[in-house]
Amino acid sequence: AQSVTQPDIHITVSEGASLELRCNYSYGATPYLFWYVQSPGQGLQLLLKYFSGDTLVQGIKGFEAEFKRSQSSFNLRKPSVHWSDAAEYFCAVGAWGNKLVFGAGTILRVKS
Amino acid sequence: NAGVTQTPKFRVLKTGQSMTLLCAQDMNHEYMYWYRQDPGMGLRLIHYSVGEGTTAKGEVPDGYNVSRLKKQNFLLGLESAAPSQTSVYFCASSYSDRTKETQYFGPGTRLLVL
Numbered sequence: 055a056q057s058v059t060q061p062d063i064h065i066t067v068s069e070g071a072s073l074e075l076r077c078n079y080s081y082g083a084t085p086y087l088f089w090y091v092q093s094p095g096q097g098l099q100l101l102l103k104y105f106s107g108d109t110l111v112q113g114i115k116g117f118e119a120e121f122k123r124s125q126s127s128f129n130l131r132k133p134s135v136h137w138s139d140a141a142e143y144f145c146a147v148g149a150w151g152n153k154l155v156f157g158a159g160t161i162l163r164v165k166s
Numbered sequence: 167n168a169g170v171t172q173t174p175k176f177r178v179l180k181t182g183q184s185m186t187l188l189c190a191q192d193m194n195h196e197y198m199y200w201y202r203q204d205p206g207m208g209l210r211l212i213h214y215s216v217g218e219g220t221t222a223k224g225e226v227p228d229g230y231n232v233s234r235l236k237k238q239n240f241l242l243g244l245e246s247a248a249p250s251q252t253s254v255y256f257c258a259s260s261y262s263d264r265t266k267e268t269q270y271f272g273p274g275t276r277l278l279v280l
Binding site for chain 1: 214224269
């Protein structure tokens with residue numbers, strides 16, 4: 055069965071510092087991978103997605119993610135974090151029939 | 167173009183009461199989904215619909231029923247609410263069931279069952 059692990063429940067970074075959120079997945083075939091962001095009191099917004107091709111994927115708001123098949127990982131990165139990036143981030147793998155399997159989420163706090 | 171909307175935003179129920187959550191989308195999407203979000207567990211799929219008049223069970227369907235009488239609406243019902251159903255409920259929709267299709271999420275309904 056498909057599964058997604060986000061090892062870090064909380065991460066705190068200083069504004070302007072770089073960010074990396076970890077995601078590991080378990081899936082038998084070529085995975086479709088997604089990162090979503092949820093701001094407080096809001097729904098989920100898609101940041102980026104990977105299906106095939108270039109393993110470095112660019113998304114909105116300056117985020118990027120790198121797919122590494124050998125490590126079963128799809129880590130999210132941003133070179134310089136802004137206070138408005140404080141939110142909860144979810145990694146997900148797309149299963150058959152477009153059903154998403156989500157990780158538990160990582161809460162990002164940004165300190166000034 | 168409102169996208170995906172959910173009604174109500176917040177509700178408090180007593181154990182045993184019933185209620186219906188409404189999800190509406192104006193993007194002419196074929197597929198719609200109900201998820202619940204619990205701390206430390208991410209989002210889990212409750213039920214989904216592949217088109218008007220059709221529904222199917224997801225990962226955690228027990229205690230919930232759904233209906234899709236109109237393409238734009240997807241209703242989630244709790245016949246006899248239990249405290250374990252205290253959660254935030256998200257509706258989503260997508261154009262098709264191709265795995266690469268983006269799912270668009272509503273703002274959520276926060277439900278508290280006492």
